[in-house]
Amino acid sequence: MGRLLTLLVLLLGMFVAPSPAQAEPADIDAAARGVVRVVILGSDGEEVYPISHGSGFAVSPTQIVTNAHVIRDALADDSLRIGIVPSDGAGAVYGKAVAISSRNDLALVELTGDLRLPPLTLVGGPLADSGESYAVGYPMNVDKAQGLDIGDIFRSQPPVKSRGFLAGTRPSRSFDTVLHTAPIARGNSGGPLLDGCGRVLGVNSFGADSGGSDAEFFFAVSNRELRAFLRDNGVAPRINDTECRSLDDLEAEERARLDREQSAARAALDNRSEEERVRRERARFEAEMQVRDERDDRMLASVLLLLLGAGLIWWAFEKREPVESEFGTVAWPVRNRIVLALGIGAVLMALMLHVSRPGIDEIDRRVSAVMGGEADESDGAGELRANGSGSGKTDYVCTLDPQRSRVTSAQAQQVSFEWSAQGCVNGRTQYGLSAGTWSRVFVPNEEQAVAVNSFDPARRIYRTERYLLSRGAMNTARAARSKYSAPACGTEDAASSLGDMQTEVVSSLPTQPNERLVYSCEVAEGD
Structure with a gap:
C-alpha cells in the first residue's frame, strides 16, 4: 500500500x-x-x-x-x-x-x-x-x-x-x-x-x-x-x-502584454467616449443658453427699434409744417425730413435684427465647432506623443528590456538614434514600411547572421531579431539581398518600395530568430 x-x-x-x-x-x-x-x-x-x-x-x-x-x-x-x-x-x-x-x-x-x-x-x-x-x-x-x-x-x-x-x-x-x-x-x-x-x-x-x-x-x-x-x-x-528563456515563453508573455494593452486601450476609449458625451452635453447646454439669450436680445432690440421708428415716422408726419422754398415749391422742413429718415432707419434695423437672429440649427453648429476644436487639439497632442515632437525628427534613447528579450550573445544595453516621420534613421538609413511595420534588414558579408531591426514610433518599441544561419542559408540570404539597392532617405516612396524589396530576404529566414532584443525608447532630453 x-x-x-x-x-x-x-x-x-x-x-x-x-x-x-x-x-x-x-x-x-x-x-x-x-x-x-x-x-x-x-x-x-x-x-x-x-x-x-x-x-x-x-x-x-x-x-x-x-x-x-x-x-x-x-x-x-x-x-x-x-x-x-x-x-x-x-x-x-x-x-x-x-x-x-x-x-x-x-x-x-x-x-x-x-x-x-x-x-x-x-x-x-x-x-x-x-x-x-x-x-x-x-x-x-x-x-x-x-x-x-x-x-x-x-x-x-x-x-x-x-x-x-x-x-x-x-x-x-x-x-x-x-x-x-x-x-x-x-x-x-x-x-x-x-x-x-x-x-x-x-x-x-x-x-x-x-x-x-x-x-x-x-x-x-x-x-x-x-x-x-x-x-x-x-x-x-x-x-x-x-x-x-524560450521564444515560446516570450511570445506567450508578449501576447498577454498586448492583451493587457488592448484592454487598457478599450477602457481608455470607453472613458474617452464618456468624457466626450459629457463634454458634448455641456457644450449643447451652453450653446442653447447662448442662442436663447442672443435670440431674446435681438427680439427685444428689434421691438424697441420698431417702436422707436414708428414713433419717429408718426412725429415727422404729424408735426410737418410745409414751407415754400426759394424755387416756389412746397417742401417739408429739414427737421421733419431728418426725423422721418431716422424713423425709417430704425424700422429697417429692427427688421434686420429680427431676420438675423440665430435659429435652432445654430446650436448644432456651435456644438460641432467646440467638439471639433477639442478633437484637433487632442489629435495634435497624440501626434506629438507618437513622434516625440512636432518637427518630424526625434532623438530617442532606447534601453534593453530584459523581461521581453531573449539574449544569447553579448549586446549593448542602450541604443540611440534619430528618427524621422519618413522612416529615416540618423539621416542616412532608410527603413521600409510593410503591413504597418517599419523595418530594415541587414545582411552582412563578414558575419553569418541576419539582423532585422524594427521600430514602432507609437509604442516607442525598438526591436532587433538576429538569425544565426549556416553558410548555405547565409549565401541564400545574401543572394536575395544583392537583388536590390536600398533607397536613400528622402527618395520618393522610399519606405514602401524598400518594404517590398526586403520581402524575399525575410521569406528566406527561419520562422523564429535565435535572438530577440526588445528596447523601450524615450525621447532624448532637450529634443
Missing part, C-alpha cells in the same frame, strides 16, 4: 510540477557552426594522414579553444601539424598553438588560413546545479559506426549533439569542472558543453570510469577556468549572463 501511494504521488507530480524549459534546436545548431574537428596530422613526405583528432570551438573568428591533451602530440613533435576542419562546408586550414595550460587542460589555437568562424558565447556568472546541457563535438565511435575513412575526416561534417543534464560543479585535478550527463566519447574532447540557448557552459574534457555498470558522468572544464585562461592570453570572448 505504501509503495502504491508513493507511485501515485510521483505520477501526480509529473502532471503538476512545471516542466523545465526546453532548448531551442536552432540555438544548438547555431552554436554548432563554430564547432570544429581538430585533427593531428602526420606526413611521410608524400601523403598527409591523421594520427588523432578531437574537437574545438571558436572564441573569436580566427581562434579556437580545445583541450591541451588533444594537441599534445603536435606540441611534442614538430613534424606533426594541427588541422582545423569546420562543420559547414568551408575548406580545412592549419592551426598554430599560441597558448597551453596543462593545469586545466586548455589550449588556444590560432587559424593560419582565411577561414572565419562564428564565435560562441560563454555563459557568465555561476552555473546552476541542474538543467539541460548539450555536448557538441566529433566522437570517434560515431565515425567508426558510419564507416568513415581517412578522406572523410577531412571533409566538413556537422558535429554530433548529445543531450544530458547538469549534475553540479566540483573541483577535479586541481581545477574547476562541470559535472554532467550529456554523453561524450573519444573525439569529443575540447568541444563545448552548451546550455539550452547554445551558450558555452564549459569545455568537455574527460569522463568518469563507470566500470560498465554505474551511471555515466562526464566532466567539462568550467567557464571560470576558461574565462581566466582567455583573459590571460588577450582574448575577449562573448559573455552573456542573462536567463536562458
